[in-house]
Amino acid sequence: MGKRSKVIEKDAVVIRFSGDSGDGMQLTGTLFSNTSALFGHDISTFPDYPAEIRAPQGTVGGVSGFQVHIGHKLINTPGDFTDILVAMNPAAIRANARWLRKGSTIIYDSDNFNEKLIQRAGYKADPFAEDKLDSMNLIAAPISTLVKEALKGMEIDPKTVLRTKNMFALGMVYWLFDSQLKYTEDFIEEKFGKKPLVAEANSKVLRAGYYYGETIEALTPSYRVGPAPIAKGTYRNINGNQATSWGLLAAAEKADLKLFIGSYPITPATGILEELALRKDMGVKSLQAEDEIAGICTAIGASFAGRLAVTSTSGPGLALKSEALNLAVMTELPLVVIDVQRGGPSTGLPTKTEQADLWQALYGRNGESPVPVIAAGTPSDCFLFAFQAAKIAIEHMTPVILLTDSYLANGSEPWKIPSMKDMPSITVPYAVKSDKEFLAYERDPKTLVRKWAVPGTPGLEHRVGGLEKTIKGSVSYTPENHEFMVKTRDDKVERIVSDVPDLKVTGKKTGDLLVIGWGSSYGPVTTAVRELQEEGYKVSAVNFNYIRPLPKNTAKVFAGFEKRVVCELNTGQFANFLRMKHQKYSYHQYNKVQGLPFTVKEIKDYCIKLLEGKKNG
Amino acid sequence: MAETNNNHYIAKDFKSDQEVRWCPGCGDHGILASLQKTLAELDIPKEQYVFVSGIGCSSRLPYYMNTYGFHSIHGRAAAIATGIKVANPDLIVWEMTGDGDALAIGGNHYIHAIRRNIDIKIILFNNEIYGLTKGQYSPTSKKGLTTKTSPYGTIEEPFKIGELTIGANGRFFARTVDYNLQLSNEVYKVAAGFHGTAVVEVLQNCVIFNDGAFDAFTSKETRDDNTIILHHGEKMIFGKNRDKGIILKDLKLKVVKLGENGITEKDILTHDAHESNPGIHYRLAGMSLPEYPVALGVIRAINAQTYSAAMIEQHERVQAKSKIRTVDELMRSGATWEMK
Numbered sequence: 001m002g003k004r005s006k007v008i009e010k011d012a013v014v015i016r017f018s019g020d021s022g023d024g025m026q027l028t029g030t031l032f033s034n035t036s037a038l039f040g041h042d043i044s045t046f047p048d049y050p051a052e053i054r055a056p057q058g059t060v061g062g063v064s065g066f067q068v069h070i071g072h073k074l075i076n077t078p079g080d081f082t083d084i085l086v087a088m089n090p091a092a093i094r095a096n097a098r099w100l101r102k103g104s105t106i107i108y109d110s111d112n113f114n115e116k117l118i119q120r121a122g123y124k125a126d127p128f129a130e131d132k133l134d135s136m137n138l139i140a141a142p143i144s145t146l147v148k149e150a151l152k153g154m155e156i157d158p159k160t161v162l163r164t165k166n167m168f169a170l171g172m173v174y175w176l177f178d179s180q181l182k183y184t185e186d187f188i189e190e191k192f193g194k195k196p197l198v199a200e201a202n203s204k205v206l207r208a209g210y211y212y213g214e215t216i217e218a219l220t221p222s223y224r225v226g227p228a229p230i231a232k233g234t235y236r237n238i239n240g241n242q243a244t245s246w247g248l249l250a251a252a253e254k255a256d257l258k259l260f261i262g263s264y265p266i267t268p269a270t271g272i273l274e275e276l277a278l279r280k281d282m283g284v285k286s287l288q289a290e291d292e293i294a295g296i297c298t299a300i301g302a303s304f305a306g307r308l309a310v311t312s313t314s315g316p317g318l319a320l321k322s323e324a325l326n327l328a329v330m331t332e333l334p335l336v337v338i339d340v341q342r343g344g345p346s347t348g349l350p351t352k353t354e355q356a357d358l359w360q361a362l363y364g365r366n367g368e369s370p371v372p373v374i375a376a377g378t379p380s381d382c383f384l385f386a387f388q389a390a391k392i393a394i395e396h397m398t399p400v401i402l403l404t405d406s407y408l409a410n411g412s413e414p415w416k417i418p419s420m421k422d423m424p425s426i427t428v429p430y431a432v433k434s435d436k437e438f439l440a441y442e443r444d445p446k447t448l449v450r451k452w453a454v455p456g457t458p459g460l461e462h463r464v465g466g467l468e469k470t471i472k473g474s475v476s477y478t479p480e481n482h483e484f485m486v487k488t489r490d491d492k493v494e495r496i497v498s499d500v501p502d503l504k505v506t507g508k509k510t511g512d513l514l515v516i517g518w519g520s521s522y523g524p525v526t527t528a529v530r531e532l533q534e535e536g537y538k539v540s541a542v543n544f545n546y547i548r549p550l551p552k553n554t555a556k557v558f559a560g561f562e563k564r565v566v567c568e569l570n571t572g573q574f575a576n577f578l579r580m581k582h583q584k585y586s587y588h589q590y591n592k593v594q595g596l597p598f599t600v601k602e603i604k605d606y607c608i609k610l611l612e613g614k615k616n617g
Numbered sequence: 618m619a620e621t622n623n624n625h626y627i628a629k630d631f632k633s634d635q636e637v638r639w640c641p642g643c644g645d646h647g648i649l650a651s652l653q654k655t656l657a658e659l660d661i662p663k664e665q666y667v668f669v670s671g672i673g674c675s676s677r678l679p680y681y682m683n684t685y686g687f688h689s690i691h692g693r694a695a696a697i698a699t700g701i702k703v704a705n706p707d708l709i710v711w712e713m714t715g716d717g718d719a720l721a722i723g724g725n726h727y728i729h730a731i732r733r734n735i736d737i738k739i740i741l742f743n744n745e746i747y748g749l750t751k752g753q754y755s756p757t758s759k760k761g762l763t764t765k766t767s768p769y770g771t772i773e774e775p776f777k778i779g780e781l782t783i784g785a786n787g788r789f790f791a792r793t794v795d796y797n798l799q800l801s802n803e804v805y806k807v808a809a810g811f812h813g814t815a816v817v818e819v820l821q822n823c824v825i826f827n828d829g830a831f832d833a834f835t836s837k838e839t840r841d842d843n844t845i846i847l848h849h850g851e852k853m854i855f856g857k858n859r860d861k862g863i864i865l866k867d868l869k870l871k872v873v874k875l876g877e878n879g880i881t882e883k884d885i886l887t888h889d890a891h892e893s894n895p896g897i898h899y900r901l902a903g904m905s906l907p908e909y910p911v912a913l914g915v916i917r918a919i920n921a922q923t924y925s926a927a928m929i930e931q932h933e934r935v936q937a938k939s940k941i942r943t944v945d946e947l948m949r950s951g952a953t954w955e956m957k
Contacts, residue, residue: 230956236953287702301699455664
């Protein structure tokens with residue numbers, strides 16, 4: 001490879017690929033991430049795309065972005081600010097201008113910077129001047145022209161030619177990082193294996209982009225990010241929806257149960273149904289239901305029939321499922337309900353992230369309806385918490401809600417592949433026939449868990465249903481029985497606390513400020529707190545994965561700090577939950593409802609304000 | 618269909634210890650009795666049955682059956698039954714539902730269960746009224762019916778259950794009458810032996826809120842002349858004196874009198890329940906007074922692959938191609954790398 005004019009060594013770099021929603025930016029970003037991970041970088045990704053499959057071309061609303069943060073150190077977020085922006089059109093500049101770090105590199109397709117598209121993006125004439133980006137390292141590449149040139153003479157239609165533009169941009173970025181092209185070339189070969197001409201065109205353009213970078217090398221520095229200090233083992237990249245699906249498969253295997261999923265397509269949860277629909281080789285039964293209600297009802301049926309049953313959805317779907325969810329509460333059947341949260345209310349922001357379904361999960365049902373709620377913290381962590389959700393559902397005979405969100409579902413990171421032998425066991429509380437009459441709601445005295453009597457078993461014939469029941473399973477409207485059963489169901493869920501691990505504090509157990517996150521707040525909160533600690537502040541962090549019941553040591557952890565602040569992507573749902581559950585303490589709250597994850601910087605700024613600049617002593 | 622086990626059941630073996638709480642004189646009592654008799658005669662181990670229901674008078678039935686049972690929520694019986702059957706095809710799933718439960722709040726699940734050909738037996742208690750909520754009109758109430766929510770008469774056209782079912786690509790449709798235990802028993806047995814979604818509409822008299830809704834063709838005086846009981850392979854002849862029949866003329870069904878205008882028995886249609894073209898079954902299912910008699914018995918029963926059979930076949934096909942069987946294998950498939 002050619003000599004580099006200047007190599008910048010960095011601990012971490014944030015790259016954002018940005019263009020029209022049809023420009024292939026998601027794929028480009030994914031290929032770059034996988035290549036980086038294979039090299040040994042720690043990575044975190046954040047796809048950010050519009051709800052429309054093909055939004056109006058060239059408009060800011062139609063911009064689809066994929067951000068990846070690669071690092072020589074441990075990476076917990078996709079990064080606040082971009083170091084390298086690939087902009088396929090002027091709208092991509094407009095959409096991302098405020099997120100560019102000083103001195104960033106912008107690679108753009110100059111063929112698309114014509115008057116029409118510049119004005120469509122809301123500029124008058126010069127995007128870079130108008131957004132004060134002149135001082136950035138601008139690399140203009142007439143990508144459309146170069147692609148046409150590179151593929152001259154090949155017998156492919158002009159549309160296919162232009163669709164390879166993303167590979168050209170990717171090639172240029174690979175040159176910037178001196179990366180290997182092999183992973184991407186293998187991918188192209190596999191994806192277009194049946195269309196050799198298209199495969200050849202994409203590979204050709206990828207290389208053309210790379211060589212173009214080399215040709216213009218005098219103009220630009222290149223980057224080098226060393227491998228991250230990652231633990232030994234076998235790794236792969238995984239996103240939240242895939243990790244969730246695999247966690248469920250792992251639970252089914254450990255419990256020796258067949259997995260059933262009944263779901264209805266909904267952004268951003270559909271990936272779970274799609275992933276599990278693939279796994280017929282492992283015996284997964286997937287049913288794309290006629291609606292959200294049928295999704296959960298088929299799952300409840302499967303649970304009654306003795307299977308590990310799952311339904312996946314997002315906020316609007318959870319609303320539709322709430323009546324049936326209560327049927328699972330009443331019949332005390334194991335069921336995992338996954339809510340991949342998105343911006344609400346109503347249709348809201350289907351492709352954007354938010355943590356605003358917490359109250360819906362906790363309280364959004366009629367009557368007294370206790371349901372355990374747990375939340376995953378990172379994309380790969382969805383594996384563990386999906387596993388745990390299923391374990392709790394089975395062992396405690398209850399529906400469980402697992403909250404993830406768009407940020408986790410679509411974000412990806414390297415994941416050290418666990419071994420199934422190291423996963424916890426799952427004990428299924430089957431009913432067995434005895435001389436005594438089978439009573440459907442007879443309970444384990446310690447856990448209050450009833451037994452699972454699976455149809456097909458002789459001698460355990462019984463009836464369940466949504467009407468209030470006695471221990472025997474007979475319908476009862478007796479006042480005292482109803483109160484007893486309401487309290488028992490609640491107590492049963494509270495007793496799950498014995499299976500909930502203690503909170504782990506990032507940092508010292510005492511200090512000036514405890515920064516509290518839940519679910520996907522984990523990445524930005526932890527990163528912000530680590531940086532504050534390095535800067536000398538007496539700050540620690542905790543992240544809640546178990547919301548109901550809360551971990552046993554919650555109060556003890558809270559007691560060690562002068563102030564507490566709860567960071568969440570809603571207007572304060574978890575903060576208010578804590579105010580109710582742990583009234584002794586006061587809570588500051590840092591909230592954001594923009595459909596975007598937290599940046600590390602904004603959390604740090606808020607913490608410093610709370611600390612009034614107070615450092616050591 | 619599961620093997621029989623020489624259990625020598627009698628109807629009483631299928632009675633649970635729960636007190637039956639339907640109104641005295643309600644048609645539901647007859648339906649329960651004939652189902653218990655049918656199941657005893659089928660002699661299949663009772664633990665293999667799951668009775669699933671939604672909400673309404675009809676949906677209380679699972680409590681009275683000494684089998685596995687699931688009394689669910691309004692309208693969702695078909696979805697829950699689908700989940701049970703798909704999850705464990707070895708179970709025998711009967712759905713108990715009503716005209717409000719299946720066709721109003723649960724209409725979506727009803728048509729999709731039928732479209733998918735889930736191997737469940739749907740007994741649809743049609744009393745053309747909401748009983749448990751005390752007398753409101755339903756999707757099958759006759760136009761103009763005065764009820765508590767239609768004090769000046771309904772202005773809606775009702776569904777005809779047979780037409781809706783066949784329109785949803787239904788492969789099995791039968792109709793019987795609550796008090797006719799013999800016909801019901803016969804129809805339930807054919808439904809039980811059918812592979813796929815079997816819908817049996819039971820015309821069920823609600824003595825409190827819609828009494829006599831079917832008297833025009835079910836009373837002792839009217840039934841012989843105003844109903845026709847269809848049997849596969851038999852001529853469509855009916856009437857007290859067995860002197861009326863059905864022919865097809867100008868693409869329409871027509872009632873004729875034997876012996877009049879030179880009509881003889883050979884002109885009369887022969888019922889073919891196995892004809893896959895739904896046209897004639899649709900017309901038979903839609904017959905109503907005064908032009909036609911109401912058709913009873915098995916109107917349509919055509920074989921097709923069930924959902925579960927298709928799923929099993931697809932699983933086998935995928936498994937023959939893929940080597941992945943365990944989670945460890947799955948997690949290590951595709952692009953992975955080693956950190957040393």
